[in-house]
Amino acid sequence: MQTEQLPIPSHFDRDQVDKVWRVPYADRAGEASAWAAEHGIDAASGDERSTGLLLVDCQNTFCIPEFELFVAGRSGRGAVEDSVRLCEFIYRNLGEITKVICTMDTHTAVQIFHPIFWVNEEGEHPAGGQTVISLEDVEEGKWRVNPEVASTAADGDLAYLQRHALHYVRALSEREKYPLLVWPYHAMVGGVGHALVSAVEEAIFFHGVARFTQPRYEIKGRNLLTEHYSALGPEVLTGPDGEQLAEKNEALIEQLFEFDRVIVAGQAKSHCVAWTFYDLLDEIRARDESLAEKFYLLEDCTSPVVVPDGPDFTEQADEAFEKFGSAGMQIVKAANDAEWLRADS
Numbered sequence: 001m002q003t004e005q006l007p008i009p010s011h012f013d014r015d016q017v018d019k020v021w022r023v024p025y026a027d028r029a030g031e032a033s034a035w036a037a038e039h040g041i042d043a044a045s046g047d048e049r050s051t052g053l054l055l056v057d058c059q060n061t062f063c064i065p066e067f068e069l070f071v072a073g074r075s076g077r078g079a080v081e082d083s084v085r086l087c088e089f090i091y092r093n094l095g096e097i098t099k100v101i102c103t104m105d106t107h108t109a110v111q112i113f114h115p116i117f118w119v120n121e122e123g124e125h126p127a128g129g130q131t132v133i134s135l136e137d138v139e140e141g142k143w144r145v146n147p148e149v150a151s152t153a154a155d156g157d158l159a160y161l162q163r164h165a166l167h168y169v170r171a172l173s174e175r176e177k178y179p180l181l182v183w184p185y186h187a188m189v190g191g192v193g194h195a196l197v198s199a200v201e202e203a204i205f206f207h208g209v210a211r212f213t214q215p216r217y218e219i220k221g222r223n224l225l226t227e228h229y230s231a232l233g234p235e236v237l238t239g240p241d242g243e244q245l246a247e248k249n250e251a252l253i254e255q256l257f258e259f260d261r262v263i264v265a266g267q268a269k270s271h272c273v274a275w276t277f278y279d280l281l282d283e284i285r286a287r288d289e290s291l292a293e294k295f296y297l298l299e300d301c302t303s304p305v306v307v308p309d310g311p312d313f314t315e316q317a318d319e320a321f322e323k324f325g326s327a328g329m330q331i332v333k334a335a336n337d338a339e340w341l342r343a344d345s
Contacts, residue, residue, distance in 0.1 A: 005092040017199040032209035044213035052259035056266030061193035068186035078303030089334035090203040100215040105187040128184035167240035230275035265301035270313035274320040292328030
């Protein structure tokens with residue numbers, strides 16, 4: 001068990017966190033083994049108290065300026081600042097983190113939240129990042145399904161796709177979810193934006209070698225007909241005829257509850273992080289409300305979505321975190337000494 005914080009390895013350069021580069025794996029592997037020996041860092045399999053670090057969508061598309069959906073927050077540098085603190089947290093607490101789990105938002109062009117899916121009467125697509133499609137918009141025909149995507153999204157059944165679109169926005173409204181926001185194309189599978197932030201990937205790799213533990217990667221968001229903010233499951237589970245549209249990630253849910261404690265960071269505070277915790281709260285309430293105290297939110301390693309000339313979700317994010325804290329979850333910070341981490345060991 002790690003009793004004090006470790007120094008930051010010399011290879012880490014906070015000025016490179018906002019850039020994309022190749023991790024030199026062979027070099028880092030040798031350094032990680034030597035670092036573990038020098039600082040007495042044991043294999044994770046011997047941890048008396050297991051700690052999972054869940055990293056939600058720490059990808060270039062959200063975390064690198066000028067990429068598709070950079071989470072700037074109100075500071076304008078939110079996700080970059082978060083990634084710096086996150087990397088330093090991992091390095092300083094290598095001996096406390098048993099396993100890292102990364103979710104990877106994963107998309108293709110034809111999905112219900114991308115511009116190509118919708119058209120107006122003139123055949124124009126909505127502006128990504130600035131267009132909210134409400135239940136009334138679909139009912140009144142202001143926005144309708146693009147007929148050209150039916151072959152990809154519904155085996156050519158445009159009538160079904162139209163019924164699904166109406167069902168979908170109604171379900172979001174009835175369940176008090178965020179309304180459907182048409183996002184810019186982002187986290188495109190196979191693209192550079194889909195990859196983890198280089199500095200974060202490097203820290204995860206270094207941790208895995210130093211502690212002989214394999215990180216876990218969870219793909220989310222590939223379903224064409226629903227958004228998928230939460231790491232644990234999509235926004236809507238059933239289609240217009242009651243058919244199963246998607247499922248919760250039960251395997252991931254069970255693994256999280258097996259840890260003695262779970263620390264969560266990532267992007268964005270207002271969306272994928274917040275909805276992950278809403279889903280966790282549902283699971284906790286179904287099991288044992290005292291389990292809430294084993295979940296820790298790194299509040300200084302996540303930022304809300306703030307779209308220039310568009311929606312600002314800062315207040316919604318803050319309200320969500322207040323609810324999580326009231327439910328018994330631990331709202332903590334990675335910066336400084338993170339004494340809370342060893343105090344609970």
